[in-house]
Amino acid sequence: MRSLHHCLAPAKLNLFLHVVGRRPDGYHLLQSAFQLLDHGDLLDFHVRDDGIIRRITDLPGVPEESDLVVRAARLLQATLPDGSRLGADIAVTKRLPMGGGLGGGSSDAATTLMALNHLWDAGKSREELMALGLSLGADVPFFIFGRNAFAEGVGERLTAIDGLDCWFVVIEPGVAVPTPEIFRAPDLTRNSNLVTIPDFSKTLQSGYGKNDLQTVAARLFPEVAAAIEWLAEYGKARMTGSGACVFMPCDSEAQADRVLAAVPARWKAWKARGIGQHPLSSLQKM
Numbered sequence: 320m321r322s323l324h325h326c327l328a329p330a331k332l333n334l335f336l337h338v339v340g341r342r343p344d345g346y347h348l349l350q351s352a353f354q355l356l357d358h359g360d361l362l363d364f365h366v367r368d369d370g371i372i373r374r375i376t377d378l379p380g381v382p383e384e385s386d387l388v389v390r391a392a393r394l395l396q397a398t399l400p401d402g403s404r405l406g407a408d409i410a411v412t413k414r415l416p417m418g419g420g421l422g423g424g425s426s427d428a429a430t431t432l433m434a435l436n437h438l439w440d441a442g443k444s445r446e447e448l449m450a451l452g453l454s455l456g457a458d459v460p461f462f463i464f465g466r467n468a469f470a471e472g473v474g475e476r477l478t479a480i481d482g483l484d485c486w487f488v489v490i491e492p493g494v495a496v497p498t499p500e501i502f503r504a505p506d507l508t509r510n511s512n513l514v515t516i517p518d519f520s521k522t523l524q525s526g527y528g529k530n531d532l533q534t535v536a537a538r539l540f541p542e543v544a545a546a547i548e549w550l551a552e553y554g555k556a557r558m559t560g561s562g563a564c565v566f567m568p569c570d571s572e573a574q575a576d577r578v579l580a581a582v583p584a585r586w587k588a589w590k591a592r593g594i595g596q597h598p599l600s601s602l603q604k605m
């Protein structure tokens with residue numbers, strides 16, 4: 320049967336993240352620049368002919384049935400023609416921290432939709448996969464979109480941008496930040512000014528804007544505050560998504576290595592390069 324091995328589910332960074340309003344259902348309206356990285360989880364897919372979908376690796380804290388990988392596969396399977404007996408064994412090598420703001424679970428789901436759409440010959444267009452993905456999480460459509468992007472709405476309105484072609488240092492402060500708690504906080508700023516692409520594009524490199532979720536996450540999780548404070552000694556340090564991870568764009572790989580060598584032992588840290596395109600984009604029909 321057909322297989323795909325070592326498919327990257329890349330991490331994302333939110334280069335800035337502004338909360339610009341709220342929908343009637345309570346969801347927050349955002350504006351953000353999403354940046355793809357060359358580091359992420361790795362997934363292996365092996366097609367089955369008995370309709371069974373299994374996650375064949377363990378992920379502590381995430382039961383198989385609630386894993387976004389399994390949910391994504393089931394969602395796509397439900398669109399296959401009646402009588403189809405296609406299923407899959409899926410192995411997930413988890414390298415991204417959960418609740419890290421790097422979009423790990425969402426990226427796993429996006430990679431699953433793209434890989435199985437190809438392996439099962441499901442014939443879904445990029446737009447159709449993005450719509451399926453949105454029901455799994457707000458970040459999923461971005462990963463299927465496959466380019467660095469300016470995101471609006473809750474993250475579903477995407478416009479391709481260049482992003483940053485540089486190295487980043489990422490620090491994992493060792494805590495999982497629950498997204499709902501951050502959005503619920505009374506002190507969250509919800510009225511940042513609307514921006515346009517020309518407004519921020521020229522200044523993206525020098526650290527355009529801010530992350531409105533950072534103040535709340537840093538207040539609730541002192542290790543996030545400590546990591547930002549430590550990294551800010553070296554450059555423009557900022558939190559990604561709803562946290563917990565903190566990142567800094569670097570002028571060179573050597574600068575990234577110098578910062579990594581100095582990171583306190585209690586934090587895990589790594590470097591990654593910004594990429595312009597999702598590695599699985601080539602599998603996609605337009």
Ligand SMILES: C[C@@](CO)(OP(=O)(O)O)[C@H](O)COP(=O)(O)OP(=O)(O)OC[C@H]1O[C@@H](n2ccc(N)nc2=O)[C@H](O)[C@@H]1O
Pocket residue numbers: 333345346347348349419420421422425456457458473474498499500502559560561562
């Ligand atoms: C903040 C962002 C930015 O990329 O990423 P992460 O930190 O998760 O990577 C995303 O918008 C995260 O979106 P999503 O992945 O859908 O968030 P979930 O964990 O499902 O949302 C949990 C809860 O947070 C609140 N929520 C979430 C997104 C949003 N735009 N407004 C909200 O108010 C809602 O109450 C929702 O029920």
Ligand SMILES: Nc1ncnc2c1ncn2[C@@H]1O[C@H](COP(=O)(O)OP(=O)(O)O)[C@@H](O)[C@H]1O
Pocket residue numbers: 380381385386387388411415416417418419420421422423424425427560561562563
């Ligand atoms: N394959 C998966 N990988 C990571 N998290 C998953 C996965 N499937 C379900 N989840 C759930 O999604 C939550 C958010 O995880 P993740 O997307 O990694 O963080 P974030 O949204 O902060 O970037 C996790 O706490 C976990 O309960």
